[in-house]
Amino acid sequence: MYTLYAAPGACSRVPLIALEEAQAPFDLHLIRFLKGAHKQPDYLALNPKGKVPCLVSPDGPVTENIAIALYLASRHSGLLPEADTPYAEAMIAADLAFCAATLHPIVSRMRVPMFMAEGAEAIASVKAKSIEAMHPMASVVEAKLGENEWWYGAQWSIMDAYIYWVSFRITGAGFPADAYPLWLAHTERMDARPAVRRALNKESMMQQTLEAEGLAPRMG
Ligand SMILES: N[C@@H](CCC(=O)N[C@@H](CS)C(=O)NCC(=O)O)C(=O)O
Structure with a gap:
């Protein structure tokens, strides 16, 4: 328990x-x-x-x-693919770190820029820069998904839950999520899971x- x-x-x-x-x-x-x-x-x-x-x-x-x-x-x-080599293990760690250490800090700057800067102009600038920073990372997600159903292909994993949470946080925060249709379709597949x-x-x-x-x- x-x-x-x-x-x-x-x-x-x-x-x-x-x-x-x-x-x-x-x-x-x-x-x-x-x-x-x-x-x-x-x-x-x-x-x-x-x-x-x-x-x-x-x-x-x-x-x-x-x-x-x-x-x-x-x-x-x-919950995660079996990692049977040190390299495979490192790749999974890299994926999780991409979410926690790269995407999440950008999400925070986008959602709560007022915690990162003072004054309307500075706050707007933090937010604008977070949107700018998210674009290449969203392209990484988009390229990784490609024609796959899930992050690791046919196998669902926690990585899917992680990018799902990121997509939830950036939607409605000024980020043009429609520019990333594969990520959007992934979010819809996640929505449908019991x-x-x-x-x-x-x-x-x-x-x-x-x-x-x-x-x-x-x-x-
Ligand atoms: N590195 C942590 C980040 C956790 C985190 O930032 N959690 C946020 C919610 S998304 C929080 O608790 N914020 C409250 C606060 O910072 O006061 C992790 O990956 O678990």
């Missing part, structure tokens, strides 16, 4: 989908950002970085999306809780 600490719309959607895909038993613990729950001592004891996601596992808390993905994939089949529907329903229940408590919306 796991406990996933998460917030609706946040990158905790990646392990949430993974847990649903694996059909692993888990509890979902809503982190109320606007209440500062992620900076409280009880949460910092689990994740000193004060961010979601955090997966409390039978072995202890696991933080950072890359680590959570690798951990879950080592315990449940079907595990993804279950994950989104759980997020929507968390969102309703936040709204009822006057603690929505949250930042990305």
Whole structure:
């Protein structure tokens, strides 16, 4: 049994989908950002970085999306391809790092530029530059998908959950997602997956809780 600490719309959607895909038993613990729950001592004891996601596992808390993905994939089949050589293992790490360390920081600059700069002009410039920076990375995603159904071809993986979350965050944030039809089609395929529907329903229940408590919306 796991406990996933998460917030609706946040990158905790990646392990949430993974847990649903694996059909692993888990509890979902809503982190109320606007209440500062992620900076409280009880949460910092689990994740000193004060961010979601955090997966409390039978072995202890696991933080950072890359680590959570690798951990879950080592315990449940079907979440990442089998890596039978050091090179194959490194390639999977590179893919996860592309999402966590390249795409996610650009998403943050696009969604919350006001946390990166002060003054309307500087904030607008951070946002514009994030959109500029996303284009070549979206081309990488587009080229990787090519004619494939999923990131790794015929096999669905957590990488698909990760680029799905990125596409969700950049849609409606000023990024012209229509310029990347293969990524859009991938998002539609993800929307149709039963595990993804279950994950989104759980997020929507968390969102309703936040709204009822006057603690929505949250930042990305
Ligand atoms: N490197 C971390 C990033 C986690 C992260 O930035 N989470 C955001 C939500 S998408 C968060 O918790 N933000 C709240 C804050 O920074 O105060 C990971 O990949 O897990």
